Amino acid sequence: MFEEYLEMVEGEEGKHDLILFALSTCGWCRKARSFLDENKLPYRYVYVDLLEGDSQKEVFEEVKRRNPRKTFPTLVIDNEEVIAGFNEDKYREALL
Amino acid sequence: MNPDFEPEVLEFRDRLEKEAEEGGYHLNPDREMTLMLAEGLLVNRKRYGYLLCPCRMGEGVMERDLDIICPCDYRDADLDEYGQCYCALYVSREVLEGKREIKGQIPERRPEPEELERKREESRAKARAGRESMPLWRCKVCGYLAARGNPPEVCPICKAGRERFEQFSLGGDGPPVPLWRCKVCGYLAARGNPPEVCPICKAGRERFEQFPL
Numbered sequence: 001m002f003e004e005y006l007e008m009v010e011g012e013e014g015k016h017d018l019i020l021f022a023l024s025t026c027g028w029c030r031k032a033r034s035f036l037d038e039n040k041l042p043y044r045y046v047y048v049d050l051l052e053g054d055s056q057k058e059v060f061e062e063v064k065r066r067n068p069r070k071t072f073p074t075l076v077i078d079n080e081e082v083i084a085g086f087n088e089d090k091y092r093e094a095l096l
Numbered sequence: 097m098n099p100d101f102e103p104e105v106l107e108f109r110d111r112l113e114k115e116a117e118e119g120g121y122h123l124n125p126d127r128e129m130t131l132m133l134a135e136g137l138l139v140n141r142k143r144y145g146y147l148l149c150p151c152r153m154g155e156g157v158m159e160r161d162l163d164i165i166c167p168c169d170y171r172d173a174d175l176d177e178y179g180q181c182y183c184a185l186y187v188s189r190e191v192l193e194g195k196r197e198i199k200g201q202i203p204e205r206r207p208e209p210e211e212l213e214r215k216r217e218e219s220r221a222k223a224r225a226g227r228e229s230m231p232l233w234r235c236k237v238c239g240y241l242a243a244r245g246n247p248p249e250v251c252p253i254c255k256a257g258r259e260r261f262e263q264f265s266l267g268g269d270g271p272p273v274p275l276w277r278c279k280v281c282g283y284l285a286a287r288g289n290p291p292e293v294c295p296i297c298k299a300g301r302e303r304f305e306q307f308p309l
Binding site: 025027029069086087088 | 129132133135136137139140150151152153183184185199200201202203204
């Protein structure tokens, strides 16, 4: 399961279960993480570019399933809603 | 959060900015963003051997990632439409001057792989059908054209490498991309829209006309 590759970031009480699929080299992904960190939201994340071989394939398949355009960052909220790409207004509206 | 950047990252960012300005392009005034992206680009160069876009997942095979080597084939169209490239490393003059705001990430313009392959084949077929007496080469990043045996090692306008050129034809039922002529100096480029600034004489976009064939 792709979940085994996720890193946990602690925060204050979390209203949502958040999973962030990101690239370690991407500026928008860093902005997305900064937003979550600054607002003290707990979340799990994975840098897909740092995985190799089959584990990368497995996680990338999950990204594809959630966001057919396979773009980063992809934020999955409560295993339901998906925000593709970082946009502060959209994050704010969905999470705060 | 204020990460420290290595000297090579600072240096690389400054080089990108200098080259951008020389070619009529601009880096994002958000310095930290451009440093993060410069760092990502250098990581990718070490990892893959080429400057793969830091905000996209490549295949790690240069031939398949050519169109998303920075500056990517989609930069200029994104600058036209959104005032920023996909990563927001490059921005338009409007954004640089604060007349237009960057609100977040823009949609991905890159076609899906199958569509990409179809387009590649289409442009190869057009080039084969051309009647030029000498091959005509087009830089897919900036639209620069040169008629010569082989493409130049580096595009003199945008510094993209030889592998970013495609053979191009003006003949038959017209070129697949419009041709723009700078009315001031005569510079010609084959691209979706005229450049923001003429890379040769620095005349503005409004001084370009579509070149009739």
